[in-house]
Amino acid sequence: MVAATFVLSTLAAAQDHPYLTTQSPITLFNTSDGEFEASRTTHRIRPYDYKLKTDDSFTVIHLGPDHPPIVKTVYGTIPATILGPGTMAMSKDGKYAMVTNTGLRPKVGLSSRLSYPTGVPLTNEDLTSDLLKKQKLSPQLSDMLSVIDLSKEDYPVVQRLLFDDHPINILPHPDGRHFLMFASRFFYVLRLDNGHLTEVSRFPNTYGLGSFWIHPKGDRIFSTQNASAIISLKGGACQAHWFAFEEHKIRYLSEVKVAKGVDSALTDQSFISRISQDGKWALICQRTRGNDRDLCDVLIADLTLDPPAITRAIKQVGDGLENFAFHPNGKMVVAACLENTKNSLAVLDIASSPPRLLYHLDAAGSSQGAEFSPDGDKLFVGSADHGRIEVYDFVGEFELRKNQKFIKIGYGHNSLTIGPRYFPKKSSAK
Numbered sequence: 001m002v003a004a005t006f007v008l009s010t011l012a013a014a015q016d017h018p019y020l021t022t023q024s025p026i027t028l029f030n031t032s033d034g035e036f037e038a039s040r041t042t043h044r045i046r047p048y049d050y051k052l053k054t055d056d057s058f059t060v061i062h063l064g065p066d067h068p069p070i071v072k073t074v075y076g077t078i079p080a081t082i083l084g085p086g087t088m089a090m091s092k093d094g095k096y097a098m099v100t101n102t103g104l105r106p107k108v109g110l111s112s113r114l115s116y117p118t119g120v121p122l123t124n125e126d127l128t129s130d131l132l133k134k135q136k137l138s139p140q141l142s143d144m145l146s147v148i149d150l151s152k153e154d155y156p157v158v159q160r161l162l163f164d165d166h167p168i169n170i171l172p173h174p175d176g177r178h179f180l181m182f183a184s185r186f187f188y189v190l191r192l193d194n195g196h197l198t199e200v201s202r203f204p205n206t207y208g209l210g211s212f213w214i215h216p217k218g219d220r221i222f223s224t225q226n227a228s229a230i231i232s233l234k235g236g237a238c239q240a241h242w243f244a245f246e247e248h249k250i251r252y253l254s255e256v257k258v259a260k261g262v263d264s265a266l267t268d269q270s271f272i273s274r275i276s277q278d279g280k281w282a283l284i285c286q287r288t289r290g291n292d293r294d295l296c297d298v299l300i301a302d303l304t305l306d307p308p309a310i311t312r313a314i315k316q317v318g319d320g321l322e323n324f325a326f327h328p329n330g331k332m333v334v335a336a337c338l339e340n341t342k343n344s345l346a347v348l349d350i351a352s353s354p355p356r357l358l359y360h361l362d363a364a365g366s367s368q369g370a371e372f373s374p375d376g377d378k379l380f381v382g383s384a385d386h387g388r389i390e391v392y393d394f395v396g397e398f399e400l401r402k403n404q405k406f407i408k409i410g411y412g413h414n415s416l417t418i419g420p421r422y423f424p425k426k427s428s429a430k
Contacts, residue, residue: 019068020391020405023375025421027150028061028389028407029090029097030369031080035140036384036412038114050113056080056138057410058099058148060155061389062421063373073410076138077157078146082384082414084168085211085272086323086336086369090150090419092176096158096195097148097417100167100181103141104209116140124162132160143167145181147197151422158195169211174218178248182212182223187243187250203250207241213275213282215303219245222256222282222303224266224273238270240284240301242308254307256282264297264313274324276333280304281350283333285321295319298335298348300355314355317346325370325379332398334379336367343367345381349398358398364390369416378403382413389416 034054055076062070079101089098103123106112121127121139131137135156143166147159166184173180178200181188186202210225221243226236240256258265269287276283282303286296295316302311318337325334331351337344343363349356365385372379372394379392379400387410391403 020063020403020407021065022063022373023065023377025062025064026373027090027094027419027421028063028371028380029088029150029417029419030059030061030382030389030409030413031078031088031099031415032057032059032387032410033080033082033412033414035114036082036414050115052114052116052140054411056140058097058155059409060150061407064421069407071407072155074155075410077135078148079138079140079142079144080414082412086382086415087169087171088415088417089170089172089179090417091192092172092419094419094422095149095151096192097150098170098179098197099146099148099415100170101142101144101146102166102168103143104166104184105141127162145170145197147195149195151424159197161197168209171212171214173214174216180212180214180221184209189248189250201249207239210238210271211273213273214245215275216277216279220303221245221250222273222275222301224270224284226268226271237266237268239266240273240310256301256308256310258299258310262310262313264299264315266299267296270299272323274326275303276326276330276350277328278330282308283324284310285323285335287320288322288338293319296321300350312355314348314357317348317357318344322368323370325372327372327394328374328376329397334370334400336363336370336381338366343383345370347398347400361392361400361402364388369413371416371418373418380416380418382409382416384413387411387413389413
């Protein structure tokens, strides 16, 4: 009876306004890849000229307890690729967002046949110092890191960094000043000062493409990578690795192996992982590409061990898995399941022993970037196919309800991050 009353009261509170709200002011930052348009399934049954027609874009969404969503999409000022994890970086105060782009593209598939507009910059070699100062600039095959100022109404790009490398992902360090960027050749440590990023150090990456996550204490890094996967994204099984972050430098510690007795294994597509808020567990997606085969597992690494090891698995969670969102209660995790036409979300209980799959929820096609609000009242999930961010209300210890309201974004969603809404500091009275 108490649980039913809580659910009803929570739902009633969520319906107090005719628009989406959150308990505290937050900003969602979303990026969308125009090249994703070439992979639409409808192209398999009708003629298609494989010419890029859609600009990359980003969308800024301000949400709060007492106003409708404030949403603006900006086209053609950054390059943003769907190749990589569905996460990126925002500064601790919510003022700046950072987006990586790589010129790497698969050698097979529809996107490999895509042609780009002529007469516009495409790669690093096409860019000059004058071009880098322009706002309208989206070189699709550049290896670039873009910094966007979220405090201005037009959301200008305030810095573009070019790399002789292939940036895959960037995440904020818990100290609030540093950012770690993963690329094909190096791990980079960057520092943010007044909206300007500078390189602090780099560590050679000899373990291949993949993704990483930073421990909440800031002193360790967990990665899942494939040394055989460079452009084809195919090869031998992925590996998991454990790094130290000390004095703003990265140091390798050990491989994270699957423990004996665990009825599962890393695949050649186990690219995306995430660490729990308490720092005890790292969850690993199985098969982030090439789904439509069977139901695959979620692997769980115990980070309290020395060295860490993969000690658990939740069996047959989905037909390909993309990324995770951890609820602030420390118990519930949502995994985005990749399916051919429609997607689903898998809701997991990692507090039980053993951890278990609870249920699936319907989601729009190619749903991937997923984040809970800091208060845990909402789950946001981006859809590349439908150009939207879907919203789920949290109404119980493990209960999510799909909200019929959603947020429109640019087509080809690829990454989503969340942070506090930035408000300029008020000057003190003289």
